[in-house]
Amino acid sequence: MVKIFIDPGHGGNDPGASANGLLEKDITLDIALQLKSILESEYKNTDVRLSRTNDQTKSLTERTNEANRWNADYLLSIHINAGGGEGFESYIWNGAYRSKSNTDKLRSVIHQANVEQLRWRDRGQKEANFHMLRESSMPAALTENGFIDNVVEAKKMKTDTWVKKVAQAHATGLQNALKLDKKPTKKDVFYRVVCGSFQDLNNAKERMNVLSKHGYDSFVDKYKMKNKIYYRVVVGSFQDKKNANDRMNQLKKKGFDAFIDAVKP
Numbered sequence: 733m734v735k736i737f738i739d740p741g742h743g744g745n746d747p748g749a750s751a752n753g754l755l756e757k758d759i760t761l762d763i764a765l766q767l768k769s770i771l772e773s774e775y776k777n778t779d780v781r782l783s784r785t786n787d788q789t790k791s792l793t794e795r796t797n798e799a800n801r802w803n804a805d806y807l808l809s810i811h812i813n814a815g816g817g818e819g820f821e822s823y824i825w826n827g828a829y830r831s832k833s834n835t836d837k838l839r840s841v842i843h844q845a846n847v848e849q850l851r852w853r854d855r856g857q858k859e860a861n862f863h864m865l866r867e868s869s870m871p872a873a874l875t876e877n878g879f880i881d882n883v884v885e886a887k888k889m890k891t892d893t894w895v896k897k898v899a900q901a902h903a904t905g906l907q908n909a910l911k912l913d914k915k916p917t918k919k920d921v922f923y924r925v926v927c928g929s930f931q932d933l934n935n936a937k938e939r940m941n942v943l944s945k946h947g948y949d950s951f952v953d954k955y956k957m958k959n960k961i962y963y964r965v966v967v968g969s970f971q972d973k974k975n976a977n978d979r980m981n982q983l984k985k986k987g988f989d990a991f992i993d994a995v996k997p
């Protein structure tokens with residue numbers, strides 16, 4: 733299980749930066765919630781915790797204490813920049829510590845995914861003495877996702893599409909950095925039409941011959957059930973269940989016994 737602690741910057745009494753009708757604390761929360769949902773629905777063995785899930789006041793110490801107590805594998809703090817500028821930058825702690833090269837390597841992977849997917853102007857991979865980075869006992873990075881006081885960037889920040897894109901880029905970055913495994917999606921499931929299951933391989937081969945005379949290509953799939961090996965004759969493998977059904981019904985009309993087996997990779 734990979735434990736990822738996500739920190740939406742600011743919250744409650746602390747709005748963070750504000751401009752163009754936007755508050756930093758709202759945008760960071762939107763991104764973090766979206767990121768949590770992507771990570772939990774699309775990745776295997778991934779446990780995600782947020783430092784806050786609503787507009788809540790929470791000190792920096794409380795946040796790092798929580799991450800440390802939970803024993804997170806990675807901490808990611810999400811922020812929006814201000815002060816006149818454009819683009820994306822990321823931070824790791826500027827101190828001297830043993831795991832620094834690893835922390836920098838992981839951050840670099842996350843940084844790249846963001847710059848690529850959002851086509852950000854790249855302001856660089858930086859270091860700073862930020863509490864969230866210094867006081868966390870696991871590798872940590874902080875991202876600054878555009879400038880709230882930049883009219884063009886602020887306009888994008890107001891759209892759901894932008895929030896989703898930023899969350900997706902962070903998810904891809906975390907996937908690559910922490911080697912997260914993707915869950916198989918519905919699209920990856922395919923439907924095999926099985927026409928005959930035999931304990932004797934010769935019988936399976938004979939069935940293949942008969943099917944071939946009827947114009948069907950087939951192959952034998954070794955299948956283990958209750959410690960017994962079966963040789964299944966597969967007549968077509970389809971992504972679309974309807975196509976598998978059609979094939980099964982054709983075979984049944986010709987007097988074969990057939991069934992469908994859904995296979996996940």
Ligand SMILES: [Zn+2]
Pocket residue numbers: 741742748749756811812
């Ligand atoms: Zn901030």
